[in-house]
Amino acid sequence: MKRKVCVVVTARPSYSRIKTALRAIQAHPDLELQLVVGASALLDRYGTAVDFLERDGFHIDARVYSVLEGESPTNMAKTTGLGLLELSTVFHNLQPDMVVTVADRYETLATAVAGAYMNIPVAHIQGGEVTGSIDEKVRHAVTKLSDLHLVSNDLAAERVIKMGEDPQEVFVTGCPSIDIARETAASPDLDFDPIGRYGGVGSEPNLSGGYLVVMQHPVTTEFSEARIQVIETLEAIHASGIPTLWFWPNVDAGSDGTSKGIRAFREQRNSAPLHFFKNMAPSDFLRLLINSKGIVGNSSVGIRECSFLGVPTVNIGSRQSGRQRGPNVIDVDHDRHHIEAAIVQMTRQDRPNSSTLYGDGYAGERIAKIMAGWTLRNEKKLTY
């Protein structure tokens, strides 16, 4: 009898952080993959991640609609509550041997709570890291609800163990997102036309002389400032004069502020060499990064994948604070002049070296192997 491993994917970025593990679980002779897709991964506004999952050949066992409209802290709580109601039904029907929750987005807590309460062993990918905002609370709460910890690097493992987890249940696998980066870096040429393939809106800048990629998410506990923050970045990009491909933010309280800032800017300066995308297949996106002058914003991609790929990053504000950095990162605050100066610096200096800080590119297979061999448990105690 195969061990049933139920993975819950709730957002576009989570898919990149689990994709190669999904593939390896599916391929493993002793494992059966159960795939649940929910929350913003089902929503068109954020680039329907579920479509990429299906295009990549994964069968979806259940879809869970749970995102309340009107992005606010109250609705983040409600979305998680609704996810918990729905996931418990799904787990009751699928009867998995273990459930897997990915990283630290607010709605992922629902997977961990449902698993823990239903006496199903919970595996957590990417515990032990440190960042800003609500993610920080979510990530460590998920660690305390989880039974198996599959982390990105030694420092993360050390932190999970310090929090009182049994060292025997903590494994350094690297992050699966680096696996995709490794595979993509093997054939790095930009072999497609981004606008031709993905549409989007805005002007259609000439990319042949180099371009920037921007991805800036709202920071939930600074809800009201989201709009101001994105305007600082827009102005800095505009001042740099470099053609830019911009990706819309994901679903979080405050993203309406960010969206409004972008819309207002577009109305005023519709001639700027800026093009906006909702989403892109992960490997296309990475290829875009590899061929860019660098990434600007506050996405974890700039810290994680780009450290492996050696792509320069201008990281803005507090969202990634606490996360370990490779040599590719320049940190700045939400100030248009500081951002512009960092862009200039980034485009002038030498290409940074590749780093294996977040993995060596073989995490997916390691994770599947550990899941197959791990002694299932759903009880634990603090080690001190």
Next chain:
Amino acid sequence: MKRKVCVVVTARPSYSRIKTALRAIQAHPDLELQLVVGASALLDRYGTAVDFLERDGFHIDARVYSVLEGESPTNMAKTTGLGLLELSTVFHNLQPDMVVTVADRYETLATAVAGAYMNIPVAHIQGGEVTGSIDEKVRHAVTKLSDLHLVSNDLAAERVIKMGEDPQEVFVTGCPSIDIARETAASPDLDFDPIGRYGGVGSEPNLSGGYLVVMQHPVTTEFSEARIQVIETLEAIHASGIPTLWFWPNVDAGSDGTSKGIRAFREQRNSAPLHFFKNMAPSDFLRLLINSKGIVGNSSVGIRECSFLGVPTVNIGSRQSGRQRGPNVIDVDHDRHHIEAAIVQMTRQDRPNSSTLYGDGYAGERIAKIMAGWTLRNEKKLTY
């Protein structure tokens, strides 16, 4: 402007662990108490705790119905999800400056999640302890979602800090349940007739020659064994021949198993000197304990209040494992002969000394004072 402190009480035992703090918050000139009652604290089957709250003069700001019928691990998850949906509405309406969650029952996680996601500072009473079963995961997950930690003793404080919490946000206050024990111990005479005042069912044993108190809860992760476990205790009590006052278990997956065991026993041996209660005012319950030969079962009362009161305890099974013990506790497993032997030992040996392991009896006032002076925060990071 008074600081609004919103306390969520979700179960009968939680009320004992917060009552003196509620009183002190209400009395504090800089604090305004907001009281939310939910989950099993509203249910008749478990002795409607909300009635005691109102009788004690507290005003209830909101009632939250969330317990799904059909006690099972799946429904524990659903109850928590429903609680999260409802509490987020309640917090949205009450706009508290901080929310308070008590101890480690599964449904208390909803309070912590709603608070954390809504950017409201969360205070946790009784973190840092160690026990068995799902409570263990819940308690530490709540710690990771909380901003202020009000713990029972030094060891608990040390554990919370080891988990990566800022030592400046961790306060040893003692447990408010010990405050009631201290107050009750000041006038220890059994000045009421338990059956006369509280009804209940079963025979009406003569208590003048001494009696036992029993409180045995199902252990959730041993769901199917709940019935067998309670029968072992019933048989041991029956064999001891000592008159016994038995309290029904609280609402948890498995309590139907416990209830059935008790019902079946009653049908067969309805002449045994056993009387069953649903609930009792906390001070009456403590007075009953003080005048008893000891308590049998797996309630935390035997570990906590009874250590202060010097009441002997026969603690059965894994439910309290990991919790620090005073000199009053004899531990046994779920075996009728071992339980009976422990009862005999307990009734023969000298009365144990009082211990301040879980507090000196002045926790409530300390908690209110800390809440009034604490610098509100809702962001934090691991200290390592």
Next chain:
Amino acid sequence: MKRKVCVVVTARPSYSRIKTALRAIQAHPDLELQLVVGASALLDRYGTAVDFLERDGFHIDARVYSVLEGESPTNMAKTTGLGLLELSTVFHNLQPDMVVTVADRYETLATAVAGAYMNIPVAHIQGGEVTGSIDEKVRHAVTKLSDLHLVSNDLAAERVIKMGEDPQEVFVTGCPSIDIARETAASPDLDFDPIGRYGGVGSEPNLSGGYLVVMQHPVTTEFSEARIQVIETLEAIHASGIPTLWFWPNVDAGSDGTSKGIRAFREQRNSAPLHFFKNMAPSDFLRLLINSKGIVGNSSVGIRECSFLGVPTVNIGSRQSGRQRGPNVIDVDHDRHHIEAAIVQMTRQDRPNSSTLYGDGYAGERIAKIMAGWTLRNEKKLTY
């Protein structure tokens, strides 16, 4: 491609009213049965109907837990809301061509709303009848949300049409519960020992000299009177001196009042020749009725199945008011003396004739045939 017919069973009595239709749908070459079991049909306290479904060889496609504990009008609304949340996920996954909702219990409205809103044609079994209490509002609201009406008799059809439904979509099939009655009446001997097979509690009366069957449900809009009402019946039964088999009430606001009344009576008069059951296989229950002196209470069984079976009925109070009666029914109010007098009258008079008022015993097959041939539609307008 077979037409997928999704039937939602939410309670013990609903199963009897759909069982032969389930069988006929399953057997029909052009139909595929999808079976969803939810609400009180999953709960042990009311005699887990789902077990009978499985024992009868039906495969359950999804289980939906939705009943909130603490029976009250507020929780009836919440249970329906939760059912609506859950059923919409289930329908989204099962993709039925039509959904079927049975009769008029409060939680059945969730099936009709989910179907109507999701553009799935809704078939309603047993519309057009008239009763008291909330069922009355539910039944007709379900009619207005439904596209296909399968009713018990001509008067019901006439009422559905008067409400503005298209006469072409209204079919008189009879009630499937009568099918079981017809089948059972073909071999009417009481060939089993009720207490031996079904356990239950109470004394074990000698049934050889004749016995009564009682089934009394609380009437939701008279919540507080449920306890008083059941006591009147208990006293009347006791005064009659006839051995009695009593069935516990179903889950509705007020049933705790009924349960309490029964428990209190049992404590005082535990020698009365009364035995209590939770549930019984429908055919065993009918055989019990056929061999009884009659049924007492307010169950629709007394009005419907017993009219076909020619079993005398003492029908108490308002719960069945408005429903058409065969010659077997004596109506009384909630007065112990009136009830006792009616019992005496019922046991003395001749056995009533069989009536086909609620069907001729071939409803299930008719229903399946109509479902297979019906032109699917999910839009309609008032006919006037």
Next chain:
Amino acid sequence: MKRKVCVVVTARPSYSRIKTALRAIQAHPDLELQLVVGASALLDRYGTAVDFLERDGFHIDARVYSVLEGESPTNMAKTTGLGLLELSTVFHNLQPDMVVTVADRYETLATAVAGAYMNIPVAHIQGGEVTGSIDEKVRHAVTKLSDLHLVSNDLAAERVIKMGEDPQEVFVTGCPSIDIARETAASPDLDFDPIGRYGGVGSEPNLSGGYLVVMQHPVTTEFSEARIQVIETLEAIHASGIPTLWFWPNVDAGSDGTSKGIRAFREQRNSAPLHFFKNMAPSDFLRLLINSKGIVGNSSVGIRECSFLGVPTVNIGSRQSGRQRGPNVIDVDHDRHHIEAAIVQMTRQDRPNSSTLYGDGYAGERIAKIMAGWTLRNEKKLTY
């Protein structure tokens, strides 16, 4: 003691249909207004109706977030389920003497169900009308759950009575939306600059030579066609060459299709004399209509308010089919040429006469008076 009347407003158009009744309830000496705002009335994307309510001086007693993102039939069901969960808590806390539900939007069913199940008398405004799509099922289901019917005209009253409602509980009051129309028509000059006051996007056409108003909602059961349908209208408007003020659709399954159609058109033809608004204060909107050449689309405003105001209407498609029309309406299907021809006809013919088909402009006061004098009841039966 004042009678507590709890009105639930869930959408922008519902507010217009209840505003003068809210005012009259507030002013009535024997009534106390309790106001609950929920669903899309709280959402920015649809023009936050709640802001208009507050600006008009109403106090909001509770806010209920319930709209799931990702507009689809499944989520319409979920939104209603969530609304039911939340409203039952709100009603439990507010303890109203009656609840009021307005018209026929899908989420309004939650108010009627919660009221009916909680034994609170339900008053329904605007029953007995006939339209297309899911509204038709919702409206009549609400009638069957309601105890008091306050309808727009004699034909509506007749239909409600035919459906089996007691004629004594049915009152012809007219529609409160006509009250605002009457008040506005008393000072009809366009005394504000629409774009100056309300912003919006698009070109800024010169309105002095006359203009059209467009409001076109998606029709839920034709989900996939929403985009095509809106394009037909856009092309017809464009061909007419008349300056146009366009209002975004409300929240329904399919509105994303409509929105996309509009966005795509704007990208291609951004020079067309089209301006887009989200929302407008009702009286400003009516003044805009009075001074326009006519309204185009499928909003009920064209049928109802415009019949009183004598504003010509080109009504497109099935959404208003079944609704009674005054002399101001030209009906066309979703064909750009037919729409364009109807626009030409409308702008050439004489101004239609005012009609009192939907009220004489004094509905609000009538409603409050009836509510104050009505004998509360929550039980009823079919009259046949």
